[in-house]
Amino acid sequence: MNYTEASMAALRRAGDELADATVATLFERGEVGKFNALMRYVSTAGAPLPEGLPDVARAYLEATSVPPAWVDWEEMERARLFFIDNNVHISTALSFASMPACYLVPHVAKLLSAAHGLKYPSKRMAETGQFTLYLMRPDAFEAGSRFVPAVQKVRLLHASIRHHLREENRWDVEALGTPICQEDMIGGQMFFSLLVLDSLHRLGIHMSTEGAEAYYYAWRVVGAMLGVDQEAVPATLEEARRFLDLYMVRHMGPSEEGAHLTRQLIDLYEEVVPGTLFDPLVSALIRHLIGDTCATWLHVPRTPWDTVVKAVPHLLNVLETIEDRSPLGAWALDRLGHLTATLELSSLTRGRVMHYAIPDTLKKDYGISSAAPRIRPWTPPPATVS
Structure with a gap:
């Protein structure tokens, strides 16, 4: 493509017709409160929808209750195994590369700062981690799973933010396009897929091409369920590189909102890390994964750990070699990674199931085993935009 x-x-002008129409009708009929109250009882796939649910919401939930017909389930299983093999590294990439990348796009950072939940960064990180964990479970799309309802609610959450910003004339559509437009949703899909793979490569993680492609494919499925136009989505990692390079050159830059959100992210993880000795590691990892220029735009502080963190890929390379050569080592490291990722997520969620709801209003002021046969090692597609 x-x-x-x-x-x-052209992608900046398009939103999500189904979700936008659903949310608009709920607001027109004054049924948002009833919807939010009843949707707390809709948390698992296949469960009967509650009585009294607004008709428009019921129609939406029924229409979005199954994954796309084109899903390749063998590829999804390869993605799940890839995640199991690399879950702690993927969590690191999501936290210290994907989220800061969102903040590097000034209009996205401005939009994120409009949501009440961004006052509490742990909530957003907990939602992201829990969402990914739900996706990579073997029963993610089966009855009883939590993934499909989570996708349905996130899609409506996006539509509600579009609704508020447009209805309240708080978004310059002529200059910025539709809020949470197709271009930005595809960009977000790239941040959570290709940029994660880039970060794993930068950390020295051993990946097969097959595993990397499967992980990217899984996020294409997610994007389709979130209302992203798959006709416009890059089908391959090479096409994804072309899209992401152009998207970032078009939009990335410094902003007060981006710096503020990054500071919240750093403070959050410095609280999660026990003690204070390793606090500078958070800033150093962000700078290592997104680069000096971008880190400076986001006001990521420089620390003595900036040099130390450069040794991380060498250490991880040793551990990855042990994992490649020893089944017992692979099992032990996978278990350690699983426990570490679980501990990180539990510290963010505090044992709660994260819920999504349509906000009545926005903030008044905003601005500020083996995953796959390791046959072909994966390397990032070359940059396409200088």
């Missing part, structure tokens, strides 16, 4: 300035500009 050939991405151009014109094709990207």
Whole structure:
């Protein structure tokens, strides 16, 4: 697929027709409160929908209750195994590369700061971690799983933010396009897939091409369920590189909102890390994964750990070699990774199941085993935009 300035500009005008129409009707009929109250009881796939649910919401939930017909389930299983093999590294990449990358896009950072939940960064990180964990469970799309309801609610959450910003004339559509537009949703999909793979490569993690492609494919499935137009989504990692390079060159830059959100993220993880000795590691990891220029735009502080963290890929390379050569070592490291990722998530969620709801209002002021046969080692597609 050939991405151009014109094709990207067209994506800025498009939202999500189904979710947008559903949310607009709920607000028009004054049924948002009833919907939110009843949706707390909709947490597992296949469960009967509660009595009294607004008709428009019921129609939406029924229409979005199954994954796309084109899903390749063998590829999804490869993605799940890839996640099991790399879950702690993926969690690191999501926290210290994907989230800061969102803040590097000024209009996205401005939009994120409009949501009440961003006052509490642990909530957003907990939601992201729990969402990914639900996705990578073997029963993610089966009756009783929590993934499908989570996707349905996140999609409506996005639509509600679009609704508020447009209805309250708090978003310059002519200059910025539709809030949470197709271009930004595809960009977000790239942040949570290709950028994660880039970060794993930068950390020295051993990956097969097959595993990397499967992980990217899983996020294509997620994107489709979140209302992202798959006709416009890069089908391969090479196409994804072309899209992401152009997207970032079009939009990335410094902003007060981006710096503020990054500071919240750093403070959050410095609280999660026991003691204070390793606190500077948080900033050092962010700088290592997103680069000096981007880290400076986000006001990520420099620390003595900036040099130390460069040894991390060498250490992880040793551990990955042990994992490759020893089944027992692979099992032990996978278990350690699982326990570490679980501990990190539990510290963010505090044992709670994260719920999503349509906000009545926005903030008044905003601005500020083996995953796959390791046959072909994966290397990032080359940059396409200088």
